[in-house]
Amino acid sequence: MIISDQELSQNVVPATATRRKSWRDSVGVLSLKTPAISALFIWSIIPLLMTIWFSFRRYNLMAPDRTGFDGLGNYRYLLTDPSLALAIWNTVLLVGSVLAITIGLGTLLAVLFDQEFFGRGIARLLVLAPFFIMPTVSALVWKNMLMNPDNGFLAFTMRSVGLKPINWFGVAPLTAVIIIVAWQWLPFAVLTLLTAVQSLDGERKEAARMDGAGPIAMFRYIIWPHLGRAIAATTMIESIFFLAIFAEIYVTTSGGPGFASTNLSFLIYRYALMEYDVGGASVAGLVAIVLANILALFLMRSFARNLDA
């Protein structure tokens, strides 16, 4: 079969065509864009500059008389504080675990909910329900009704099968927070991934079936690669929220015992509003920004390939 590549070359737009825009056009467009860009710039850059400014100052609300430039004093204090390392580790653990649980379980549920089965509509509704509950409310429900070691539902179940109930917030506080956040965010992952699974072309699945793909090969070679983009997007969106988790910790463990369930955003809160150290809190805030950027870079790197697929 001989077919020339003429059909292919017809699709290629000459690169020069796009360059022919005159400078007049660019100036006109720029002047229209300026208000939006400056508003965004002010919005994001001023808080950052203020944080950097405060991080170099002696600024404790409990000692209003001791102000002034402090050089790297705040930095020295915070970076040698063992709680910072712990908070960073907790943050990474929290973000990583919840991502793994929601994406992993979310993919599984998405593939399951794509199948026809009796009561699928109701099952879908139920799996989505946790997302509509406010974080504070769900944390309270988990704390008082599910994970309470005396009269919680989990304790009751464990006792009824003869096991010793776990004091979740005392023994495994971070795990408890991870479970609560994962429960809240699983619906989001299911929703985005189910949409992606359903957007898979039916004929493509049939072609794979004709090619001899069973359920496992179908998942591995057809569904999973197709989900790459959706998983990347879900991971990024979730990471942004998980880095800033606060309410769930505040309601359940208050970061304790000790610093066992304190993440960076809770550490900032502890500095700023429990110790009234604005300078220290600013440094912690900058650390959080750096961490977020490292995470973003890492995600971009690992998903960049998928995103242009």
Next chain:
Amino acid sequence: MATVQLKQVRKSYDGFEVIKGVDLTIRDQELTVFVGPSGCGKSTLLRLIAGLEEITSGDLLIDHQRANDVAPAKRGLAIVFQSYALYPHMNVADNMSFSLKLAGIPKPERDKKVMEAARILNLETFLDRKPKALSGGQRQRVAIGRAIVRDPKVFLFDEPLSNLDAALRVRMRLELTKLHRQLRATMIYVTHDQVEAMTMADRIVVLQAGIIEQVGSPMDLYRYPRNIFVAGFIGSPKMNFMEASIAQVLQGGSVVVALANGATLSVPAVDGMAGAGDKVTVGIRPEHISLASSDGISAQVQTVEHLGSESYLHLNIASGELLTVRINGETTVVPDQQVQLKMEPRSLHLFNKEGSTMRSLPTSTA
């Protein structure tokens, strides 16, 4: 060697019958085309053969073995979809070798088969490209290549050319018939386009509303359509139909029919069931009507279409019916002109009230 037999095959969706009892034999090495209007069940029939849909009742035999309950991948068939259904994250070579990989065939052998298919389809230089970097025609060929490497008993095509532009479609049509000769493979090809069916098929299966209307070679269907539906569906422009009644039954099996405008035509070789006074429909193809200088059926020209190599006249006959006449080359006829039409008796088709042909069919068409 590969044959496919369908015996009283039926398919219903939620009690709604879509395939209504199909009996059909697909012969070895033939290119069989399923043709019919959109929604008539062509794709469903193909998918039943492929195993992508379950047969509600009846038997499917592939090489004389009952295959109703054989998994799609185990039937030894390959299907080329209208959307190509390529795997977007795999390059061309991986797309083609996917089935071999799943079957556990070692890499050297896989590569050999892919190269062989790529050579046949002229895809050698595209093997590491992803599908999105290919044109429509190239994607189409990859989809065909994916079928070829499996060396299937039967190739199944579901409207494979519908997504291509007209010029490329004509070219791919030729390429596919060439490929069929080259591979000496059994192929089933689904299309709604009767031109594709006529040009490509060894045998055509005309379907309507889940029923086979007629099976035969392209020229059999053209010459001896079994009923009005097939007569109207095969051939372009469409066959002309005129209401008429039988005026006289002659000896030797001919009849004389009277058209609504009073003109009479004699039709030879009609089966014995005709009786004087019966309402019938006379059919004649546009290419079998010619202009006479006198003594024909008179008609008034409405529009003239010039295509250069041929011209179409759209005419009104006195009864108000519209006829199309095809004329070779150019014509000097102009709209509103009165003309006389001559119809070859041998080219006339006669259909009874139920729409079945009243002319005796040659026995070879079955």
